[in-house]
Amino acid sequence: MTHTDRVHYTVPGLGQDAAGEVITLLQGRLDALNDLALTLKHVHWNVTGPNFIAVHTMLDPQVDGVRVMVDDLAERIATLGGSPVGTPGALVEQRTWDDYSIGRADAIAHLGALDLVYTGVVGDHRSAIDATEKLDPVTQDMLISQSGDLEQYQWFVRAHLETSDGRLSTASAGTEREAAQQA
Secondary structure: OOOOOOOOOOOOOOOHHHHHHHHHHHHHHHHHHHHHHHHHHHHHHHEEOOOHHHHHHHHHHHHHHHHHHHHHHHHHHHHOOOOOOOOHHHHHHHOOOOOOOOOOEEHHHHHHHHHHHHHHHHHHHHHHHHHHOOOOHHHHHHHHHHHHHHHHHHHHHHHOOEOOOOOEOOOOOOOHHHHHHHO
């Protein structure tokens, strides 16, 4: 049974089929943001080097903000008549991305890799915004708000990677490891 198998009710004005589509989409975002919160905490614990304290303290508010987003997504799923799934096993089973690949490393190396993580999360959030445009404007509004915060968090990360002429030192990286090396 999936989280949409038992949608017996939803919010007024939204059909059960549309609610099922939105619930499925939101569950993907829930998985991604749960993963992001864990990844941010992992980076927080594993940064080293001269930029340690700046990066270490920058990440906790991002973790807290992402955790609020996770709760909002789960509550929206429940509001639409679904059952949010937040277990680690389900997250690992459903995710379409690889686990974060950097362990203990220099803070700037982590930020290079984290920029790629944010690029994926923000891009997928924007796709979800597009997908909910005609289905559910309330959900779309929530996703738009979250995207604004996620984009700001990525900007904080990128500020450490930006060269004096406005380029990202990791612009040509295709993997987290490459980004960490280029940072």
